[in-house]
Amino acid sequence: MDYTFQFAELLPYTSLIVDGLLWTVALTLITTFLGCLLGTLGAAARAGQHKFLKHAVGIYVELIRNTPFIVQLFFIFFGLPSIGIKLNAWEAGLLAMVINLGAYSTEIIRAGIEATPKGQLEAARTLGLSRVQTFIRVVLPPALQKIYPALTSQCIIVMLGSAVLSQISVQELTFAANFIQSRNFLSFEVYLVVALLYLLLAILMRQLFKAVHYYAFPNLRARK
Amino acid sequence: MPLVSIDNVHKYYGDNHVLKGIDLRIDAGEVVSIIGRSGSGKSTLLRCINGLETYSEGGIIVDQLEVKDDDRQIRKLSKSVGMVFQHFNLFPHLTVGQNITLAPKLVRKLSTEEAAETAREVLRKVGLQDKFDSYPGELSGGQQQRVAIARSLAMKPKVLLCDEITSALDPELVGEVLRVLETLAADGMTLILVTHEMNFARDIGDRVIFMHQGKVWETGEAKAVFANPQTPELQTFINAVL
Numbered sequence: 265m266d267y268t269f270q271f272a273e274l275l276p277y278t279s280l281i282v283d284g285l286l287w288t289v290a291l292t293l294i295t296t297f298l299g300c301l302l303g304t305l306g307a308a309a310r311a312g313q314h315k316f317l318k319h320a321v322g323i324y325v326e327l328i329r330n331t332p333f334i335v336q337l338f339f340i341f342f343g344l345p346s347i348g349i350k351l352n353a354w355e356a357g358l359l360a361m362v363i364n365l366g367a368y369s370t371e372i373i374r375a376g377i378e379a380t381p382k383g384q385l386e387a388a389r390t391l392g393l394s395r396v397q398t399f400i401r402v403v404l405p406p407a408l409q410k411i412y413p414a415l416t417s418q419c420i421i422v423m424l425g426s427a428v429l430s431q432i433s434v435q436e437l438t439f440a441a442n443f444i445q446s447r448n449f450l451s452f453e454v455y456l457v458v459a460l461l462y463l464l465l466a467i468l469m470r471q472l473f474k475a476v477h478y479y480a481f482p483n484l485r486a487r488k
Numbered sequence: 489m490p491l492v493s494i495d496n497v498h499k500y501y502g503d504n505h506v507l508k509g510i511d512l513r514i515d516a517g518e519v520v521s522i523i524g525r526s527g528s529g530k531s532t533l534l535r536c537i538n539g540l541e542t543y544s545e546g547g548i549i550v551d552q553l554e555v556k557d558d559d560r561q562i563r564k565l566s567k568s569v570g571m572v573f574q575h576f577n578l579f580p581h582l583t584v585g586q587n588i589t590l591a592p593k594l595v596r597k598l599s600t601e602e603a604a605e606t607a608r609e610v611l612r613k614v615g616l617q618d619k620f621d622s623y624p625g626e627l628s629g630g631q632q633q634r635v636a637i638a639r640s641l642a643m644k645p646k647v648l649l650c651d652e653i654t655s656a657l658d659p660e661l662v663g664e665v666l667r668v669l670e671t672l673a674a675d676g677m678t679l680i681l682v683t684h685e686m687n688f689a690r691d692i693g694d695r696v697i698f699m700h701q702g703k704v705w706e707t708g709e710a711k712a713v714f715a716n717p718q719t720p721e722l723q724t725f726i727n728a729v730l
Contacts, residue, residue: 390538393591
């Protein structure tokens with residue numbers, strides 16, 4: 265092997281990489297928030313009594329979970345303009361990510377909701393809580409607690425999946441890598457650095473989720 | 489006027505006729521124990537009284553409210569009828585204080601301070617005033633059940649339904665829960681208990697109802713029923729459990 269590593273050649277592109285990284289972080293944060301919110305509403309509909317909503321959300325979930333993310337993204341960005349819905353790359357990318365996470369988190373959260381012991385519902389009913397109050401105050405918090413690891417893993421998967429947005433020229437981290445590589449052909453160096461940044465980001469997200477878990481579910485900290 | 493009137497109530501689970509025409513009147517302040525074998529319909533009857541189970545025929549009126557399968561009516565009933573369950577059913581993610589104040593705040597519309605004051609008061613009644621900030625998972629079974637009783641009391645019910653509330657407890661924890669019930673009985677609370685604690689039914693209860701095959705088979709003043717059962721079925725049951 266006579267290849268000489270030239271990591272120093274990347275230095276002029278530092279700001280490009282940092283910008284890309286920040287965009288990836290921003291996309292991920294917004295998607296995590298909106299996607300989990302959408303998932304909670306979807307799960308409520310899936311577990312609820314309204315027949316039409318239940319089936320509509322079911323179709324949405326199956327549609328998203330059984331098609332490739334990149335096809336969903338292209339459909340939104342390249343397909344929707346044909347029927348008059350024109351989104352710029354950022355909007356299309358964000359929308360695709362939120363819709364994607366929403367579908368997966370609907371199924372994850374629904375599993376948590378369905379694991380609610382019947383006695384909890386009977387206690388809430390006996391105390392006079394309405395359906396909505398029961399869902400928000402009694403059902404949802406323990407449900408989120410149970411499925412928290414699965415949900416946070418899904419958020420990290422979506423963060424990694426955001427790399428695909430480079431294909432519609434959203435200037436996130438992978439887009440920056442592709443751009444730099446096309447300029448200096450230092451594929452090894454660029455993609456290694458970017459891969460490590462994704463790894464670092466995933467580790468940071470895991471730590472952040474752990475911290476959120478600590479403060480959000482104080483009952484798990486309680487001494488036995 | 490009786491606090492609880494049950495008129496000719498029938499219930500079916502499919503083809504299974506579990507309640508076969510129940511008639512009962514329970515007055516305010518009475519302590520009534522419902523005893524009988526499993527499958528005799530006693531828990532089902534109790535759960536019909538606050539609408540957790542629907543019934544097919546007849547009528548139940550509690551505190552002048554008709555018990556029917558209607559969400560709004562059930563919510564109204566919750567202010568008159570409390571219920572304590574075999575498995576406590578405390579909300580695990582909420583502290584003792586939050587468990588108790590949740591319904592008074594959401595349903596009775598008390599302010600946070602009022603609800604907290606009520607919570608402290610009912611916790612004192614069950615002897616757990618120091619557990620306000622504990623989580624259910626930190627408490628013993630007996631303590632959890634006392635919190636569940638306190639949670640029901642915070643809604644200021646006129647009648648408290650107890651569905652085998654000591655059956656899931658270790659034997660050494662049963663006493664503390666029964667003592668709470670004794671205090672409530674002495675305070676004049678109307679109690680309807682499905683129970684296997686025959687000594688409690690005899691010594692604290694005013695009236696015993698023996699259910700058998702979905703019917704009220706025998707009923708009477710507590711001590712008399714145990715001392716002098718009239719039917720062979722009750723005789724056999726008492727011999728088996730005492």
